[in-house]
Amino acid sequence: MQVCPNCGASYEAADFRDNYFCPHCKTITPCDPGLDHFAALGFTPPACDRPELKSRYLELNRLLHPDRYTTAPEPHRQASLVNVSKVNDAYRCLDDTVSRARYWLELCGKPLGSDGDGLKPALASELFELQELASRLTSGADDGEAKRSAEAAVRSLQERIGEAESVVEEALSQWPHGDDDAVAGLSGRLAEIAYLNTAVRNLKGAMEDGCRRSVA
Numbered sequence: 388m389q390v391c392p393n394c395g396a397s398y399e400a401a402d403f404r405d406n407y408f409c410p411h412c413k414t415i416t417p418c419d420p421g422l423d424h425f426a427a428l429g430f431t432p433p434a435c436d437r438p439e440l441k442s443r444y445l446e447l448n449r450l451l452h453p454d455r456y457t458t459a460p461e462p463h464r465q466a467s468l469v470n471v472s473k474v475n476d477a478y479r480c481l482d483d484t485v486s487r488a489r490y491w492l493e494l495c496g497k498p499l500g501s502d503g504d505g506l507k508p509a510l511a512s513e514l515f516e517l518q519e520l521a522s523r524l525t526s527g528a529d530d531g532e533a534k535r536s537a538e539a540a541v542r543s544l545q546e547r548i549g550e551a552e553s554v555v556e557e558a559l560s561q562w563p564h565g566d567d568d569a570v571a572g573l574s575g576r577l578a579e580i581a582y583l584n585t586a587v588r589n590l591k592g593a594m595e596d597g598c599r600r601s602v603a
């Protein structure tokens with residue numbers, strides 16, 4: 388329940404715009420600081436339609452932009468700053484599949500890592516091999532073969548990260564509420580994406596190191 392500081396009306400937000408403007412007198416009002424990112428833009432978590440997300444974000448950004456309130460009373464200027472910052476944070480979080488999924492797990496009370504998403508043995512040994520490959524590159528003992536293997540590995544890892552992100556996106560858009568397995572599945576998938584991203588970063592770093600050594 389929000390109370391409008393301007394007209395005194397109390398109301399529940401029936402529309403995402405009501406978080407930021409009183410639906411009765413239409414005055415800008417500071418949003419509830421505890422509003423979650425989904426509620427901030429009027430989505431039922433964890434689904435979030437991308438074109439709709441963008442369109443709501445652009446509309447709110449335009450309506451709330453501090454430039455519109457430069458000559459407005461101080462409380463309205465403050466409300467504009469608070470609201471714009473809330474909308475920006477929500478948009479940044481929801482627009483990225485992985486950050487939206489991680490945020491959703493936090494809302495479920497099961498943030499990533501809390502259940503000890505153990506590294507599966509197959510992935511662990513694969514990561515170990517990639518680490519060996521990175522060491523060969525940085526040691527400078529590479530005759531070109533390690534670099535070619537690393538380039539191929541990075542391409543294939545990036546493809547797998549893309550596929551895993553599509554699976555996450557799909558899971559979020561058809562979320563089976565009340566299903567604990569879904570939470571565990573999402574955690575596992577996100578942990579895997581994080582491991583793969585680390586492997587890509589390590590290999591790319593090692594390739595740069597290898598290049599610097601061969602130039603020096």
Ligand SMILES: [Zn+2]
Pocket residue numbers: 391392393394395396409410411412413414
């Ligand atoms: Zn009002």
